[in-house]
Amino acid sequence: MLKVGLTGGIGCGKSTVAGIFAGLHVPVLDADEIAHRLVEKGQPALTQIQQTFGTAILNPDGSLNRKNLREQVFSDMKQKQKLESILHPLIYKTLQAELEQLIAPYCIISIPLLFETDMTHFVDRILVIDCPVETQIERVKVRDSLSIERIQSIIDSQVSRAFRKAQADDLIDNSDTDYRLAEQVKKLHNLYLSISACRD
Numbered sequence: 001m002l003k004v005g006l007t008g009g010i011g012c013g014k015s016t017v018a019g020i021f022a023g024l025h026v027p028v029l030d031a032d033e034i035a036h037r038l039v040e041k042g043q044p045a046l047t048q049i050q051q052t053f054g055t056a057i058l059n060p061d062g063s064l065n066r067k068n069l070r071e072q073v074f075s076d077m078k079q080k081q082k083l084e085s086i087l088h089p090l091i092y093k094t095l096q097a098e099l100e101q102l103i104a105p106y107c108i109i110s111i112p113l114l115f116e117t118d119m120t121h122f123v124d125r126i127l128v129i130d131c132p133v134e135t136q137i138e139r140v141k142v143r144d145s146l147s148i149e150r151i152q153s154i155i156d157s158q159v160s161r162a163f164r165k166a167q168a169d170d171l172i173d174n175s176d177t178d179y180r181l182a183e184q185v186k187k188l189h190n191l192y193l194s195i196s197a198c199r200d
């Protein structure tokens with residue numbers, strides 16, 4: 001099965017594009033969604049995080065206090081790396097297990113930090129969702145009501161737009177309206193089906 005890694009900076013439209021592929025009945029795996037599941041109440045990863053970051057990261061009911069954890073790792077590179085060293089290997093392990101259950105010509109694997117985690121070898125092809133940084137900031141500001149400074153610092157912690165574009169096998173330009181997005185996805189869908197047919 002052809003594995004297409006879908007990536008892009010914060011707010012570029014990865015989830016939106018993944019949803020369009022899913023609408024075409026393409027299996028979509030999502031690293032963000034797995035990360036969420038891994039830190040659900042009672043999960044071993046949450047215990048590990050609590051041992052590393054203290055009980056303050058837990059709500060009274062034992063669930064993850066996301067705000068507390070976010071604040072702890074936001075401005076502290078070392079703490080951020082500690083969290084990532086717990087979560088990233090588990091995310092890829094879970095993705096691998098989910099992949100082994102799939103039967104399809106190709107699948108989309110949404111991995112926001114594909115480059116940052118140095119895991120491009122995990123996929124056969126890289127699809128980058130791209131839009132200008134100003135558009136990223138505008139969309140995330142509306143979606144998450146974060147300050148511009150906060151959004152900019154997240155953008156700065158990710159690889160640059162130019163780097164991503166240089167690494168892409170395929171690119172979706174998401175600076176425009178949703179209509180053009182569906183059109184671009186349909187074209188890539190046909191491309192991936194034909195690549196997959198050639199590999200058989």
Ligand SMILES: Nc1ncnc2c1ncn2[C@@H]1O[C@H](COP(=O)(O)OP(=O)(O)OP(=O)(O)O)[C@@H](O)[C@H]1O
Pocket residue numbers: 008009010011012013014015016017032112139140143174175176177178181
């Ligand atoms: N083409 C578009 N036109 C208008 N709004 C859009 C477009 N694409 C995405 N958006 C909006 O921009 C926001 C960010 O999109 P989305 O959540 O898909 O990005 P993402 O790359 O998954 O973000 P994250 O990195 O935070 O997971 C959402 O509110 C989405 O509805």
Ligand SMILES: [Mg+2]
Pocket residue numbers: 014015016032
């Ligand atoms: Mg998303």
